[in-house]
Amino acid sequence: MNKWVKGTSLALAAVAVLAGATVLVGKAMGERKMQRVISVPSTQLLVPAARASLEQGRYLFATRGCADCHTASGGGKEVINSxxxxxxxxxxxxxxxxxxxxYVGTDWVRTLRHGVKPDGRPVMIMPSEDYNRLSNDDVASIIAYVQQLPPVPGRRATVQLPVAVKVLYAFGYVKDAAELIDHVLPPQPPVLAAVSLAHGAYVANSCVGCHGATLSGGKIPGAPPEWPAPANLTTGNGSAMKRYPTPELFMAMLRSGKRPDGSAISSVMPFGSLREMNDVDVRALHSYLQTLPPRAAGGR
Structure with a gap:
């Protein structure tokens, strides 16, 4: 019996040492991965100055999550403190x-569309995969709008990740935007803003960062543990869309942050941006989500 206890203790100690070594190695690998240099296409866009383009840029900045993270002024804020x-x-x-x-024009494009900083390192946390499929015109409009924002003071940008997240990142369980993006995929052609499936699919690109590439939801890898799992937006098991059979109910939820029964949805969902979406975008998005192939909740 004593030999068994001794053998078990030695085995547990060995496992603990191995686990500790894995964490230390994984932490170092994750930090090194965040410093890697990524080569992506360098695209120069013609940044417009026309009033209509600036208005489109303002609208996209307000409705596609930019203002939620960087504030309406563009000065930035504390996004996560957990x-x-x-x-x-x-x-x-x-x-x-x-x-x-x-930043020059190509720097803005690399950051928005590819998730890569001007020095080639990956952009962390920012969901550039949401913006990768924007048309050239819309990317240029956002850039034009941001470049004319009045200068405001901000805090120094900070990304501090827990050791566990760095380890998961090192081994590919948590990915940065640059890993999720197909960098050779041509830009999305312009889509007419209308209550159509094509426009709904275009709007839905801004949902993939949280709800996943298939929009079936599930816990966001590396997110704070208290964050709820984003909902399943497909028609499969556990679908949240069953609560919103009409575009009116869907629109009311986006603008109030509440479900039809009056219960509040987590403020992690960017309602500051969603409530600014116009009726055409909301109705097109609702129509498109109703056509998604059914997937079980959590598949992302």
Whole structure:
């Protein structure tokens, strides 16, 4: 019996040492991975100055999550403060602690569309996969709008990740946007803004960062543990869309942050942006989501 206890203790100690070594190695690998240099296409877009283009840029900035993370002024804010995880979004104006003061056109495109910083390192936390499928015109409109924002002071951009997240990132269980994006895929052709499935699919691109590539939801890898799992937007088991058979009910939820029964949805969902979406976008998105192939909740 004593030999069995001794053998078991030695085995547990060996497992503990191995686990500790894995964590240390994984942490170092994750930190090194965040510093890797990624080569992506360098695209120069013609940034418009026409009033209509700036208005489109303002609308997209307000409705596609930019303002939720960077604030309406563009100065950035504390996005996540959860235990060992701290994320302060960058100031994207030309004010104090600006992260974009030296950006040229190609830098904006790489960051928005490819999730890659001007120095080639991956952009962390920012869901560039949401913006990768925007048309050239819409990307250019966002850039034009942001570049004319008045300078405001902001805090220095910060991304502090827990050791566990770094380990998961090192081994590919948590991915940055640059890993999720097909960098050689041609830009999305322009889509007419209308209550159509084509436009609904275009709008839905801004949902993939949270709800996953298939929009079936599930816990966001690496997100704070208290964050709820994003809902299944397909028609499969556990679908949240069954609560919204009409576009009116869907629109009311996006603008109120509440379900039809009056219960509040987690504020992690970017209602600040969603409530700014116009009727055409909301109705087109609702129509498109109703056509998604059924997938079980949590498949992302």
């Amino acid at each position: 235990g060992a995880m701290l994320v302060i979004s960058p100031n994207i104006t030309r004010g104090a602690n600006s992260a974009t003061a030296t």
